[in-house]
Amino acid sequence: MPEIAWRKVFAAVLNPQSDPALDEAIAAKARDQAPVVWLLGKVQSGKTSIVRAITGAAEAEVGVAFKPCTRRSRLYEFPPDVPVVRFLDTRGLGEVAYDPAEDLALVKGSAHVVVAVARALDPQQAAILEVLHAVRRHHPDWAVVLVQTRLHDGYPDDRDHPPYHELADAPGLDDLRRALEVQASRFRRLPGKGMFRTVAVDLTRPEDQFSDPHYGLEALLDALDEACLEGRATLIRDLGRAVRDARLARAHPHLLGYATAAGMSDLVPLMGFVTVPTLQGKMLHSIAALYGIEWDRRTLKGFVTSLGTGTVLGVGARFTARQFMKLIPVYGQLVGAAAAGAASAALTYALGRAACYYLEQARLGRQDPAGVASTYRGALKDAYAKFYRRAASGPWAEGNDSGTAS
Secondary structure (H helix, E strand, O other), X not given: OHHHHHHHHHHHHHOOOOOHHHHHHHHHHHHHHOOEEXXXXXXXXXXXXXXXXXXXXXXXXXXXXXXXXXXXEEEEEEOOOOOOEEEEEEOOXXXXXXXXXXXXXXXXXXXXXXXXXXXXXXXXXXXXHHHHHHHXXXXXXXXXXXXXXXXXXXXXXXXXXXXXXXXXXXXXXXXXXXXXXXXXXXXXXXXXXXXXXEXXXXXXXXXXXXXXXXXXXXXXXHHHHHHOOOOOHHHHHHHHOOOOOHHHHHHHHHHHHHHHHHHHHOOOOOOHHHHHHHHHHHHHHHHHHHHOOOOOHHHHHHHHHHHOHHHHHHHHHHHHHHHHHOOOOOHHHHHHHHHHHHHHHHHHHHHHHHHHHHHHHHXXXXXXXXXXXXXXXXHHHHHHHHHHHHHHHOHHHHHHXXXXXX
């Protein structure tokens, strides 16, 4: 039976026929685990820059991908086919009257952090504070992260960023520090007991000629890690980490999305037989398009051969065993299902990373079977640690209890 799973993978790669119902089911399973980052801020406060820095997408791509979801807000799911993170952008604050009730209903049960974005030297934040007060009255435990942007507006002429850990003490920035503290003090008085953090960032373009165009991004990712539910926030940090290979950087969110969807799909007994191989096949097809290479029987055979016969047979055998383990009453439906979901997520991610390495070598006209196998093993080790930690923290089990994994 192990070869059945691989045949399904090959069929999905070589015959990538679109099935709208299946595509939406895949997106829905990824969406179930994607944290929602609710962005509140005035126009030109830097919300798009934050989305661009976290996702690595170009500004134009971000603009096109935001879709209206309520009368005053837009939703951006990244990547769109298998969302890893969802950004809810509330538009026009400070310009028109805004009632957050519609957006509160939209994100009920899924919002993980509210991010208030404010220019460091803009003291007029009454509209944002009004919305946050309303949000906290409904959800006093929700985390709020105040992101203070455009720090360089408070720099002397021709001043570059100081080292980030020295920002609080750098000479010549007293006015900026006072502005940051006065602004933050108003937000600290929000009702409720939810976590509150302030982060100063300066996300600039290369042509602005600052030494660090992502100044403060690491601190922002740390704050989001803390604010989001345990296990889900790590996906945001994974999106924001630097990837040296530009193509791998573009493929990386797809790997995370398909891996998460595979893990969710494999919670239900025997469902993984159908969904996980299909997801893996669609993932391989998706990332091949990013590398400008089309899978055919020759390239697919070369990839599988590079993984090694033992790896291929072992993956199929373990996958089959996990499906039947989930049929064991009580244990299989709880512990077995969570372990199977984590394992399928890890294997899917590792398969994708190995495919990226193989496709990059093929694009350059080279063959490196040992490198493919090594990439797979290294990625599998890292992914097992990541996804088993997520399974242990509970969100996948919660999704199964609520029926989202069906």
